[in-house]
Structure formats: C-alpha cells, structure tokens
Amino acid sequence: MQGRLSAWLVKHGLIHRSLGFDYQGIETLQIKPEDWHSIAVILYIYGYNYLRSQCAYDVAPGGLLASVYHLTRIEYGVDQPEEVCIKVFSPRKNPRIPSVFWVWKGVDFQERESFDMLGISYDNHPRLKRILMPESWIGWPLRKDYIAPNFYEIQDAH
C-alpha cells in the first residue's frame, strides 16, 4: 500500500514511513523529526505550496507526541488538489521538531498553539510563546498526563 508521494520519495531516496490512507483516501506519511525540515523544503519545491492545517496530539499516556501537517497542492484549474498528511512524532521528554514557519508562513500561530497545549518546542520558530494560556502558566494542558490545578472558578457557583 504505497501512495504516489511515497513512491516519489522512495525514488529520490528520502527516508519516510508510509502510514496508509485516511478515511478520505489521503496519503499519510511519517517522517523523523531530524529529516522533517529538509523534506518540508523538498515537498514545497515538489509543489505542496499550501499548508492547510497543522495540529498536534498526544499519542498515548507516556508515549509520543505527534505534530500533524496537512499539505495541499494548489494550482489553477484543479478541482481535486493533491493532498498529503505528514505526521512527525517526537519523544515526550524534550520534544523538539523543526519549525516549518520559514517554508509555510501560515503555520506561525498553529505551531504556537501546539507549543502552548502540548509543549512541543519548534526549532527556529520566530516567536514561540504561549498563545492561549497566560504566559505564566505551568504545564501543558492537552497532554494526557496533565493535571488541572484546582483553581476556584466562577463555574463553582451554583
């Protein structure tokens, strides 16, 4: 089960792992964090000029953290653009993934949100700081091992 992009990457000797296809038939690839920046540049040159979304999630308690990129190739006169989904996994301790801000500028706030929620630190991101939580917040709220502090909230009122 190999998609078109995977075959193309194999042809050019680029290391990746095919994760199959999602429910819409979009090819999913896993790429190592250390290869991600160079492969991102290659994919941009290949034609994926639009980053549709970037998100991140915690794979399992105590497991890896994943950063997911949905890339689209936008051209004139195409109604079914080529799409691909890239997943980059990094260890929970010291998670570092190269930022693709300098390839697709739109990833700026989305990587900041991933940093804020899961603590993935994106190397070379120009202003990586918390975007949703207050800057003095401690902990990464969307990690599975996060314990919310017992703050007194207005919801406690009946």
Place this chain on the structure above:
Amino acid sequence: MAATSFNMASTIFSTLGRTPVKQRFRNRIVSSVSGQQEAQVEEEKVVKPMTKPRPVEPQINVESKNMGREYGGQWLSSVTRHVRIYAAYIDPETWAFDQTQMDKLTLLLDPTDEFVWTEDTTYKVYSKFQELVDHYEGADLTEYTLRLIGSDVEHYIRKLLYDGEIQYNMNARVLNFSMGKPRVGFNYKGDEPV
C-alpha cells in the same frame, strides 16, 4: 474596581490589631512574601495548626506608583469574588496602590460583602493566607502562583461556609449564593441532619 473602592475608603479597616467593626469587613492583610521563618512555621504547625499572620507595618504617605502606561499599565493580581490578591502595597484609607513594593501581597477579603465575617473567622482566613504564602516561598511571583494561593483561600472560605462558621450576608447587594444555596438540615460532615 478602583473607583468603587475609592468611595468606600471611609469604611476600610485594616483588621489586625483592631476591634472588629460591625458594618464592614473590607479588610486587608499585608504580609511579606519572602517570609524568613519558613522552617520555624513548619515546626510550629505540629503544635499549633494555625499560622500567625505577619502583617506589615501600616505606612504613611503612600502614593500610587508605577501604575502608568509607561510601566505597562497593569498589575499582578489574582481576583476572584471573595479573594483579591495584589502584589503591591495598598493603603487601606486612600487606596493608593504602590507597585514599587512588590515584595508584599495585599489581600482584600470579600469586597462584595457576601458573607458575614467576625474577627475570629477573618483571622482564620488570614492565617490560612499566611500559611499559603509561606508555603509558596521561593516560587516565582507570577499570576499563576497568586492564583494558586487565591484559589486555596477560596476553597478554605467554602470550607468555612460548609462547616457553618460563616454565613451568607442576607443584606448583600448581590444575593446569588455563589458558593451554593443554603440548605436546611444538611451538613457536609456526613453527620445526621439536626
């Protein structure tokens, strides 16, 4: 808040060392964050569970400082309904807000007068506050830490309410029972209702 507090200035009392005043308990306690006697307090806890509040000396001629836009136009605080903690010295009479003294925390207890306070119960809350401040000694002075302290004080106030030590003030301006509706024949200790 500043404007309303300012009008209320004549009814502000700094609690400690004073007789309780019936109509208002817009009290404040000022204590130094960098309390020196943490170890001592730990030892004391075993014999005496209540930490003695260590209020700072009342100051005279306090002026509002560092509140301008050039200092960011903001202040470090944790504000919930019954507990307002500011990292500044606030003058109890004039409400001058001296932000140069960030080594002090000021607690405004129940500014909306939702509960009926006595000297005894305010003392309990203050000693809880002092205990928490001592506990967080060495932590960064951030909003997060202040909110941890403020939340714990709020939980403590709720505990006092559930234990029946404080009551809702039925003459409060806003009577919405923000810590739970009063119930008859119910207590949280699991005993038989009276």
